Amino acid sequence: MIKRLFSLLLVLVMLLPTFSAFGCTKTNGNTNVIRVCNCEDYIDEGLLLEFEQETGITVEYSTYGTNENLYNELVINPNSYDLVVPSEYMIEKLAEEGRIQKLDFTKLSGYKANVSPYIQNRLDNLKFTVKDGEYVGEEVALSEFMVGYMWGTMGWVYNTEYVTKEEVSSWGGVFENPALSKKITIKDAVRDSFLVGLALVYKQDLINASDNATITEILNRTQQIDVDRVGEKLSSIKPMLYGFEVDSGKNDIVLGNINAYVAWSGDAAYAIDVAAGEVEDDDGTYLEGDSIRDLSYSIPQEGSNIWFDGFVMPSSSRNYDAVYKFLEFISRPENVYRNMNYTGYTSMVVGGDFAEPIIDEDGNTFNNLYDAVFLGWFDESEDLEVGEGKTVDFSYLFGVPANTYTVTVSEESYGRLIAQYPTEDIVARCAIMNNFDSDTLMVINDMWEKVKGETFDLWLIILIVALVVLLAIAIVVLRNKDKIFKTEFIAVQTKPRKKGYKVVKIEELS
Amino acid sequence: MTEKDFIQEKAMRNNKFRLSFSRKQLCLPYGVFLALFVVLPLLLIVFYSFTDKDGGFSFNNFIRFFSSATTLTTVIISVLIALATTIICILLAYPVAYILARSNLNRGGTLLLLFIMPMWINFVLRAMAMKDLLTIIGVFGFNNYVNVIIGMVYDYLPFMVLPLYTVLSKMDKSYVEASKDLGANAFHTFTKATLPLSMSGIASGVTMVFMPTMTCYVISDTFGNGLITIIGKLIDEQFTTFQNWNLGSAMAMVLLVIMLVSMWVTGAFKSEDTRGNNL
Numbered sequence: 001m002i003k004r005l006f007s008l009l010l011v012l013v014m015l016l017p018t019f020s021a022f023g024c025t026k027t028n029g030n031t032n033v034i035r036v037c038n039c040e041d042y043i044d045e046g047l048l049l050e051f052e053q054e055t056g057i058t059v060e061y062s063t064y065g066t067n068e069n070l071y072n073e074l075v076i077n078p079n080s081y082d083l084v085v086p087s088e089y090m091i092e093k094l095a096e097e098g099r100i101q102k103l104d105f106t107k108l109s110g111y112k113a114n115v116s117p118y119i120q121n122r123l124d125n126l127k128f129t130v131k132d133g134e135y136v137g138e139e140v141a142l143s144e145f146m147v148g149y150m151w152g153t154m155g156w157v158y159n160t161e162y163v164t165k166e167e168v169s170s171w172g173g174v175f176e177n178p179a180l181s182k183k184i185t186i187k188d189a190v191r192d193s194f195l196v197g198l199a200l201v202y203k204q205d206l207i208n209a210s211d212n213a214t215i216t217e218i219l220n221r222t223q224q225i226d227v228d229r230v231g232e233k234l235s236s237i238k239p240m241l242y243g244f245e246v247d248s249g250k251n252d253i254v255l256g257n258i259n260a261y262v263a264w265s266g267d268a269a270y271a272i273d274v275a276a277g278e279v280e281d282d283d284g285t286y287l288e289g290d291s292i293r294d295l296s297y298s299i300p301q302e303g304s305n306i307w308f309d310g311f312v313m314p315s316s317s318r319n320y321d322a323v324y325k326f327l328e329f330i331s332r333p334e335n336v337y338r339n340m341n342y343t344g345y346t347s348m349v350v351g352g353d354f355a356e357p358i359i360d361e362d363g364n365t366f367n368n369l370y371d372a373v374f375l376g377w378f379d380e381s382e383d384l385e386v387g388e389g390k391t392v393d394f395s396y397l398f399g400v401p402a403n404t405y406t407v408t409v410s411e412e413s414y415g416r417l418i419a420q421y422p423t424e425d426i427v428a429r430c431a432i433m434n435n436f437d438s439d440t441l442m443v444i445n446d447m448w449e450k451v452k453g454e455t456f457d458l459w460l461i462i463l464i465v466a467l468v469v470l471l472a473i474a475i476v477v478l479r480n481k482d483k484i485f486k487t488e489f490i491a492v493q494t495k496p497r498k499k500g501y502k503v504v505k506i507e508e509l510s
Numbered sequence: 511m512t513e514k515d516f517i518q519e520k521a522m523r524n525n526k527f528r529l530s531f532s533r534k535q536l537c538l539p540y541g542v543f544l545a546l547f548v549v550l551p552l553l554l555i556v557f558y559s560f561t562d563k564d565g566g567f568s569f570n571n572f573i574r575f576f577s578s579a580t581t582l583t584t585v586i587i588s589v590l591i592a593l594a595t596t597i598i599c600i601l602l603a604y605p606v607a608y609i610l611a612r613s614n615l616n617r618g619g620t621l622l623l624l625f626i627m628p629m630w631i632n633f634v635l636r637a638m639a640m641k642d643l644l645t646i647i648g649v650f651g652f653n654n655y656v657n658v659i660i661g662m663v664y665d666y667l668p669f670m671v672l673p674l675y676t677v678l679s680k681m682d683k684s685y686v687e688a689s690k691d692l693g694a695n696a697f698h699t700f701t702k703a704t705l706p707l708s709m710s711g712i713a714s715g716v717t718m719v720f721m722p723t724m725t726c727y728v729i730s731d732t733f734g735n736g737l738i739t740i741i742g743k744l745i746d747e748q749f750t751t752f753q754n755w756n757l758g759s760a761m762a763m764v765l766l767v768i769m770l771v772s773m774w775v776t777g778a779f780k781s782e783d784t785r786g787n788n789l
Contacts, residue, residue: 068750188736190751243735257645438563438753445752449580453739456583464586468593472775479777 034322035060037070038085039309042150044335044342051329057322074099074314082317083326085149088126088142088308089191089435095145096435098133100312102144107324111147111331114352114369117399118424119151123308126432133315146310147327148348150339152265153306153422153430154192155299157250157272160412162259168298171199174260175237183259185252186237188244190448192305195219195433196262197230199302200237206302215303216431222440231447238451250274254292264307266345268297268419273344296415299426306430308348333369334358340373346420350397370398374407378417381408390414396424558759571760581744581761588740589768591655591730592723595662599670599719600712602663607674607711608704611681625671633665637732640664654734661733662723669722670715677711678704713776720776721769741765 040063048059062081064070067090073080078099086094094100105112123143130138156168163180167173174180187193199206202218209215242258249261250271263271275295311330313323329335333352340347353368366372380389390411395404409417418426436444456464477484562568575581609615610622628636640661644650650657685707689699725742741761748758 066750068753071753072749185735188731238737241735241737243737245736248732255642255645441752442754445747445754446578448747449578449584449739449744452736453580453584453744454587455580456586458579461579461582461586464590468586468589472771475775 031319031322032056033058033060034083034319034326035062035081036083036085036326037062037064037073037081039064042085042309042343042345044338047330047335047338051326054329055322055325057325059326078314079316081314082319082323083311083313085309085311088123088146088310089433091142091146091310091312092126092128093435094312095135095140095142096128096131098130098136099315100145101134101315101317102140103147103313103327104320104324107320108147108327108331110328110352111349114331114333114336114349115148116348116350116397118396118427119148119308119348122306122432123148146308146312147331149309149311149330150266150343150345151306151308151348152346153299153427154195154262154264154304155268155297155419156260157253157263157268157295157297158260159253159256160294160296165298168260169301170203171196171300171302172203173300175240180259181240182242184240185242185245185249185258185261187262188246188452190444191433191436192262193234193244193448193451194230194444195305197234198226199300199304200233201226201229203302209303212428212431215429219303219305219431220434222436222444224443227443227447231451234451244452253295256293263297265297265419265422266343269416270344271295272297272416272419294412296412297419298415299418299422299430301429303429303431305433306427307432310348337369337372344420370405374405374421378407378409378413378421380410380413384408384410392417392421392423394421394423397421555759555762558756559763560760561756563754563756568756571757572764574757575760575764584739584744585741585764585768587738588724588742591658591662591738591740592720594659595666595723596670596716596720598659598663599667600715603667603670603674603715604712607671607678610671610675611678622671622675625668629668634728634732637661637665637729641732650733654737657733658730658738661729662726665726665729666719666723669718673714673718674708674711677708681707716776717773720772724765724768 034057036059038061042063045061048061052058064073064084067086070084070086071090071093074084074094091100120143123146124141126142127139128142130136130140156163156174158168158174162183163174163177167177167180174184186196198219198221202221205218206215209218242252245252245261247267249258249263250267252258253261253271254275272295275293277292311327317323330339331349332355333349334354334356336347336349336352337354337358349369350373351369354366354372357365357367358372359365360372360376364376366376374394388410389408391406391408392414393403393406395402395406398405407417422430559571560567560569562570606625610625615621641650644657644660649660681704685703686699689703694702724740725745727740727743727746730738730740730743745758745761745765748754748761
């Protein structure tokens with residue numbers, strides 16, 4: 001019996017990989033240590049060392065996989081970090097539940113001066129009511145809790161050889177081309193695919209909508225009827241899909257397994273560079289390879305998602321000195337530039353002079369973030385004939401009059417440019433997706449399960465279950481047939497086959 | 511000083527530089543491990559599966575599970591994929607294990623090592639590499655279910671080969687000789703002597719392949735491009751994306767029952783048979 005118990009318990013051990021969330025309780029009384037938890041591969045880790053050298057504060061750096069994992073960690077052990085970096089919907093959820101605290105922006109003058117006023121304004125306008133904790137009942141804005149880190153959009157990355165610009169100018173275009181069947185992937189993440197579904201279902205409403213508020217309302221519809229429609233729509237496009245993915249898409253499109261995929265903007269920039277043979281090495285040098293294929297990025301005209309990741313401070317942390325030092329350090333223009341180079345994503349900090357001019361490998365000298373980012377990376381105006389290319393105006397990001405900051409690029413580079421710096425018309429059509437409450441999540445869960453899985457008819461389910469049960473019974477009977485049928489054996493002598501041998505045949509006696 | 515005291519003192523002197531533990535004491539570390547990492551989490555699963563999100567007692571998680579045709583289909587698909595994988599693994603592994611155990615090919619254990627060695631490499635890495643390799647060869651892509659089963663077989667084959675190899679190499683050859691002596695042909699020797707004697711190896715192989723296959727969603731995601739959902743993936747999504755620990759725990763409980771039944775069916779509980787044959 002004990003052995004049975006042991007083998008049972010051993011099997012149970014195999015079942016428990018999902019329960020790794022048991023955190024150990026740590027308290028941080030030491031102000032010379034700051035505990036930071038960030039998304040994987042989302043910072044130039046050399047900066048952490050420089051911060052330690054400059055301030056004498058040790059950074060205990062850890063990473064998380066998904067926003068939900070981070071949330072689980074903060075619920076189980078609220079006192080585990082001084083700073084975490086979730087996305088905007090998770091920041092909203094954490095703030096609503098009173099798990100994070102407001103920041104004192106008078107101590108963050110460097111960040112305030114250089115953050116994009118346009119983006120700050122959008123975060124200021126995202127207001128909600130706190131349901132629990134220190135600020136219960138208060139109406140707050142998202143921007144009170146976070147120091148912006150990276151931001152971006154979502155759209156199609158496509159292979160220009162097989163997919164036309166028109167097809168990716170809307171969310172549904174690629175699904176109307178039979179040649180692209182089994183050559184498309186969408187996200188295996190319910191929030192992202194739900195938004196694509198909404199955009200497909202309410203295409204006309206979205207095109208007719210002229211202001212951001214209307215678009216935001218449509219892309220946040222979560223009534224039962226909306227969820228049902230989205231479920232039907234996603235199920236109907238499923239046969240066209242190569243698959244659902246979260247991180248294999250950029251690989252698949254470079255390898256040519258797929259020709260279009262729903263991508264987050266940072267991944268899009270990365271995929272386009274890899275396919276073009278321009279991959280940046282860890283130490284910042286470009287590796288010139290062969291151009292494999294021409295990829296581009298498009299944010300469909302209906303509208304899309306705009307997302308923001310930011311640093312927030314859990315309620316229990318009292319490590320203010322170290323936290324504000326760290327936030328100011330990470331928001332310095334030269335450090336922002338390094339992080340953008342490293343991650344490929346776009347920072348919410350857009351302006352500011354470098355402490356020392358940065359000289360790139362071509363010998364260009366950049367004095368501020370704007371020059372380094374736009375002039376260094378994108379401006380091709382010198383190589384273009386007069387009248388060629390597209391001139392894009394980014395003044396809105398800096399809060400300066402129109403046509404102050406413009407960049408001219410060729411048609412081919414335009415997709416790559418908007419992957420990192422979408423224009424004002426585009427972001428005006430991009431909506432922030434709110435956090436789903438738990439009832440909505442239940443409804444969406446059912447829908448997503450049906451989209452992702454198969455649903456057999458009831459008779460087929462019963463038939464298969466019956467067959468499996470029969471098989472199990474058959475195995476049990478076979479294993480115990482001696483006991484059940486009480487077979488006895490006797491030896492019967494038969495004629496020898498060969499001279500000198502006796503053959504004994506064993507026969508059953510029933 | 512009585513004689514008893516004297517013996518005790520002598521024993522103590524002898525043991526001065528020796529550590530001595532009773533059997534119970536030696537079991538203590540594992541007992542603590544068991545309580546912390548096995549019994550406690552299991553109790554938590556049971557607790558979560560029978561409560562709702564406010565902590566009140568509820569059967570709703572199980573009702574939700576069994577009333578959804580999609581979840582039931584997912585369970586069926588998982589069982590079928592696991593069954594197919596297990597059968598293919600037996601068919602592939604038995605001849606290999608037989609040859610390795612009987613012939614001189616495996617002198618020095620080199621061939622066996624080749625079968626076990628893949629297990630030393632991280633299986634996520636292996637799965638991704640194998641997917642790319644199959645894509646290049648052109649085997650990959652015609653049916654996602656076939657792809658997933660290929661992936662599962664690739665990953666779990668060593669777990670079938672090893673117990674079979676152990677049983678077959680330990681098997682007393684005189685049974686086979688006796689069977690031949692008594693006039694049975696090769697087929698009968700196999701079905702009447704070799705196979706029944708290796709049943710325990712098959713049983714432990716089945717236990718080690720069938721059950722993990724039902725939950726190993728890394729393989730089904732990688733090889734099925736996210737288009738095949740198995741029960742392990744559903745459970746994962748409840749704990750991560752949908753934040754519904756109660757429903758996730760209920761799913762884990764159902765899976766637990768399926769596994770207990772399948773262990774009973776294959777006779778893996780009969781530890782006398784399988785002693786020394788497990789990995």
